[in-house]
Amino acid sequence: MAKALDPHAAIVTEAAGPDEGGTLRTADGRPLKQALVRSSRRARRRAFLLVLPLLLFILITFVVPIGQMLQRSVKNDGFSANMPSLSAWFHENPRGTEPDDAAWAALAEDLQAAAKARTIGVVGTRINYDMPGTRSLFTSAGRKARSGVEPPYKEAILEMDQKWGDPKLWSVMREASSPYTSNFYLAAVDRTRDEQGDIVSAPAQQQIYVKLFMRTFWLSLVITFMTFLLGFPIAHLLATLPMRRSNLLMILVLLPFWTSLLVRTTAWMVLLQQQGVVNDVLVWLGVIGNNQRLQMIFNQTGTIIAMTHILLPFMILPLYSVMRTINPSYVRAARSLGATSWTAFRRIYFPQTLPGLGAGALLVFILAVGYYITPALVGGSSGQLISNMIAMHMTQTLNWSMAAALAALLLAGVLVLYWVYDRLVGIDNLKLG
Amino acid sequence: MVTAQPGNDAFVVFDHVQKSYDGQTLVVKDLNLTIGKGEFLTMLGPSGSGKTTCLMMLAGFETATHGEIRLDGKNINDVPPHKRGIGMVFQNYALFPHMTVGENLSFPLEVRGMTKSERESRIARALDMVQMGQFKNRRPAQLSGGQQQRIALARALVFDPKLVLMDEPLGALDKQLREHMQFEIKALHDRLGITVVYVTHDQGEALTMSDRIAVFNDGRIQQLAPPAVLYEQPENSFVAGFIGENNALRGKIEQLQDDKALVRLGNGDLIDATAVNIRETGQETTVSIRPERVEFKPELMPAGAHTLEAHVVDVIYMGDILRARLKVAGQDDFVMKYRNTLGQVKLTPGQTIRIGWHPEDARALDPV
Ligand SMILES: Nc1ncnc2c1ncn2[C@@H]1O[C@H](COP(=O)(O)OP(=O)(O)OP(=O)(O)O)[C@@H](O)[C@H]1O
Ligand SMILES: [Mg+2]
Numbered sequence: 001m002a003k004a005l006d007p008h009a010a011i012v013t014e015a016a017g018p019d020e021g022g023t024l025r026t027a028d029g030r031p032l033k034q035a036l037v038r039s040s041r042r043a044r045r046r047a048f049l050l051v052l053p054l055l056l057f058i059l060i061t062f063v064v065p066i067g068q069m070l071q072r073s074v075k076n077d078g079f080s081a082n083m084p085s086l087s088a089w090f091h092e093n094p095r096g097t098e099p100d101d102a103a104w105a106a107l108a109e110d111l112q113a114a115a116k117a118r119t120i121g122v123v124g125t126r127i128n129y130d131m132p133g134t135r136s137l138f139t140s141a142g143r144k145a146r147s148g149v150e151p152p153y154k155e156a157i158l159e160m161d162q163k164w165g166d167p168k169l170w171s172v173m174r175e176a177s178s179p180y181t182s183n184f185y186l187a188a189v190d191r192t193r194d195e196q197g198d199i200v201s202a203p204a205q206q207q208i209y210v211k212l213f214m215r216t217f218w219l220s221l222v223i224t225f226m227t228f229l230l231g232f233p234i235a236h237l238l239a240t241l242p243m244r245r246s247n248l249l250m251i252l253v254l255l256p257f258w259t260s261l262l263v264r265t266t267a268w269m270v271l272l273q274q275q276g277v278v279n280d281v282l283v284w285l286g287v288i289g290n291n292q293r294l295q296m297i298f299n300q301t302g303t304i305i306a307m308t309h310i311l312l313p314f315m316i317l318p319l320y321s322v323m324r325t326i327n328p329s330y331v332r333a334a335r336s337l338g339a340t341s342w343t344a345f346r347r348i349y350f351p352q353t354l355p356g357l358g359a360g361a362l363l364v365f366i367l368a369v370g371y372y373i374t375p376a377l378v379g380g381s382s383g384q385l386i387s388n389m390i391a392m393h394m395t396q397t398l399n400w401s402m403a404a405a406l407a408a409l410l411l412a413g414v415l416v417l418y419w420v421y422d423r424l425v426g427i428d429n430l431k432l433g
Numbered sequence: 434m435v436t437a438q439p440g441n442d443a444f445v446v447f448d449h450v451q452k453s454y455d456g457q458t459l460v461v462k463d464l465n466l467t468i469g470k471g472e473f474l475t476m477l478g479p480s481g482s483g484k485t486t487c488l489m490m491l492a493g494f495e496t497a498t499h500g501e502i503r504l505d506g507k508n509i510n511d512v513p514p515h516k517r518g519i520g521m522v523f524q525n526y527a528l529f530p531h532m533t534v535g536e537n538l539s540f541p542l543e544v545r546g547m548t549k550s551e552r553e554s555r556i557a558r559a560l561d562m563v564q565m566g567q568f569k570n571r572r573p574a575q576l577s578g579g580q581q582q583r584i585a586l587a588r589a590l591v592f593d594p595k596l597v598l599m600d601e602p603l604g605a606l607d608k609q610l611r612e613h614m615q616f617e618i619k620a621l622h623d624r625l626g627i628t629v630v631y632v633t634h635d636q637g638e639a640l641t642m643s644d645r646i647a648v649f650n651d652g653r654i655q656q657l658a659p660p661a662v663l664y665e666q667p668e669n670s671f672v673a674g675f676i677g678e679n680n681a682l683r684g685k686i687e688q689l690q691d692d693k694a695l696v697r698l699g700n701g702d703l704i705d706a707t708a709v710n711i712r713e714t715g716q717e718t719t720v721s722i723r724p725e726r727v728e729f730k731p732e733l734m735p736a737g738a739h740t741l742e743a744h745v746v747d748v749i750y751m752g753d754i755l756r757a758r759l760k761v762a763g764q765d766d767f768v769m770k771y772r773n774t775l776g777q778v779k780l781t782p783g784q785t786i787r788i789g790w791h792p793e794d795a796r797a798l799d800p801v
Contacts, residue, residue: 327525327527329523329525329527330527330529332492332494332514332521332523332527333521333523333527333529334529334540335493335494335513335514335515336492336493336514336515336517336519336520336521336589336598337515337520337540337541337544337588337589337592338515338516338518338541338544338545338592339515339540339541339544340513340515340544341515343544344515347540348529351531352529352530352531
């Protein structure tokens with residue numbers, strides 16, 4: 001940040017005026033700029049040494065794992081490592097070559113070897129990612145191949161299962177014969193490759209990720225806005241109340257942090273379900289009829305309510321810390337200068353809260369984009385976010401490459417957002433507390 | 434110095450104003466104050482005496498619990514601050530940090546719906562007035578304290594208010610700058626003919642700048658008078674002690690004739706004094722005498738004056754004057770100041786002298 005008075009400038013207070021060339025020089029004749037750079041370099045080096053431990057920590061616990069994740073999203077050698085002969089054949093013969101005897105022989109050899117090494121399941125899983133429903137083809141072929149496959153290989157294998165002749169299967173196996181692939185990223189944006197290897201849209205019923213990404217970003221925006229709407233007045237109250245009462249209020253604000261997730265979830269269910277408190281009250285008040293009870297949990301509404309609740313402190317705290325430093329005399333000055341209280345708020349108070357608001361909004365949005373557990377518990381099927389999909393690939397389908405590709409896209413999205421924020425507002429305007 | 438004639442045209446009037454924040458104690462007790470048009474009135478008083486509260490009631494940020502405040506003849510009790518048209522300079526300046534100097538000055542003009550060209554010319558005029566023309570595009574954080582003070586002043590004046598309030602505007606400046614700004618504010622006041630209500634607890638500032646000073650204590654105005662009157666004729670012990678250096682001698686009224694009083698001190702000595710707020714003989718009193726009005730040379734005292742024995746405790750050389758601390762009537766905090774002239778009598782510690790004064794300079798006030 002540029003300070004008006006740079007302490008290092010003191011070194012050159014005796015600077016002689018501009019010389020013939022127009023550059024300022026210090027008393028001993030060095031150019032002023034150079035002297036400034038030199039004098040600040042040592043301070044910078046010392047500062048760097050201080051942060052070195054943290055840098056190493058971040059490198060080991062953050063940068064390296066993320067690097068590995070990114071690598072996993074483009075690398076999967078489940079097929080290429082366990083089917084070496086067939087991979088070699090794909091390598092030698094260009095796309096479009098009909099599988100010849102050598103190819104069938106290589107397949108038979110690899111099937112037998114993989115079956116013996118018990119890696120046939122891994123191979124099947126890898127092909128299954130790109131062509132659902134093919135895992136059992138590999139496992140059953142492996143089982144049969146263990147007792148030996150006699151030439152002619154083509155007929156022998158086709159006899160195991162006619163599907164082995166499917167050109168799509170061969171196209172997919174060709175894709176998988178190289179350990180590096182962009183297929184996971186394609187799948188993450190609802191694309192796939194056809195038999196010719198060209199990129200096409202995935203079948204309509206498999207197009208889920210783009211919609212989920214959109215929903216994630218949209219819901220995160222809504223949640224960010226809700227936390228702003230609810231958090232701004234509370235932060236203002238916190239900043240202006242006398243200390244003792246504001247402390248009490250602060251405890252209430254932080255309460256969501258201190259309650260266990262299960263307690264919170266149960267509370268939301270009690271409140272929001274169709275036979276719950278909120279619906280009961282609405283019916284009792286006559287706002288809605290008994291048969292019109294609202295569905296407020298296990299859908300998007302549930303996700304929005306629950307996540308707004310849990311993320312509210314992240315909006316309030318930065319706002320509060322900024323508001324506390326805003327002297328009330330600014331608003332008074334504005335009023336005495338002729339501004340109505342609304343104008344004073346809009347032109348004087350609100351702009352001064354922007355650093356806190358920016359920090360809070362960025363924080364809430366980024367947390368919301370990656371949120372997993374709350375949507376999983378109260379989101380139903382329409383309130384699921386992209387993280388739930390990532391979690392599913394991590395824990396259920398075990399397609400870590402897919403999870404990594406989705407996570408990498410999410411990361412990219414957040415970085416883009418950060419960049420946009422920097423361009424629009426300036427990251428140095430951020431104030432977290 | 435332009436001395437307004439108070440009361441001639443009452444511009445600001447506090448009429449039996451009372452203020453309580455908590456409903457239990459009165460912070461301002463029955464304030465009656467009339468400020469004339471074009472007057473420079475200073476509210477002076479110790480911390481917590483209610484000065485800021487009065488100013489805030491006038492500006493509209495606090496409501497009077499009782500009584501009426503009138504501005505230019507109109508009751509403004511229910512007028513919101515932004516409609517009062519009063520310029521205000523805050524102690525911390527309250528320059529909007531997210532705006533440049535130019536935008537700060539533009540703000541009051543924008544909310545009044547002025548056109549851009551009119552705003553520009555007024556801003557330029559106001560900045561020139563405080564000699565800050567070239568700082569228009571700076572942010573407040575890039576200005577020194579004195580420069581910020583000038584901008585705050587310019588902003589309070591840019592929309593031509595008839596009344597300007599200043600709450601300790603120079604409190605944050607160092608002594609030299611403060612004296613310079615005192616001069617400039619005073620010059621602006623004389624030039625623009627505005628009415629200024631100024632709050633300070635620096636009595637030097639109050640004495641040099643004001644047409645009249647209202648001395649506050651305990652939520653009341655103790656005395657309202659021009660600086661010279663305040664200093665030379667304090668009306669009670671608080672004012673005598675608060676303004677300037679003062680000697681206080683406690684005693685009892687021995688004899689009272691019109692305003693001539695004879696006071697017997699604790700040790701039995703008799704002194705002459707002028708009765709100010711005492712009514713009868715036998716009453717307790719505190720006699721107040723300024724150190725520079727104490728004489729120790731018999732030829733300078735009026736004939737027949739009572740004199741007191743004094744022991745010199747120490748003498749401090751202050752350049753233009755000498756300051757002697759004396760032990761008088763059992764008190765050893767009695768101060769006497771005398772000019773450092775050629776051939777002035779040298780006093781030495783331990784010496785015994787006799788001191789006296791003109792009866793008009795010794796004021797018999799309420800006991801403290
Ligand atoms: N908002 C408030 N709520 C309650 N009491 C207050 C409030 N503002 C001021 N007071 C009380 O009112 C009294 C007068 O305060 P005020 O600020 O007017 O004093 P002041 O003369 O301006 O003092 P200073 O020279 O220290 O600024 C003080 O006792 C103070 O504690
Ligand atoms: Mg005050």
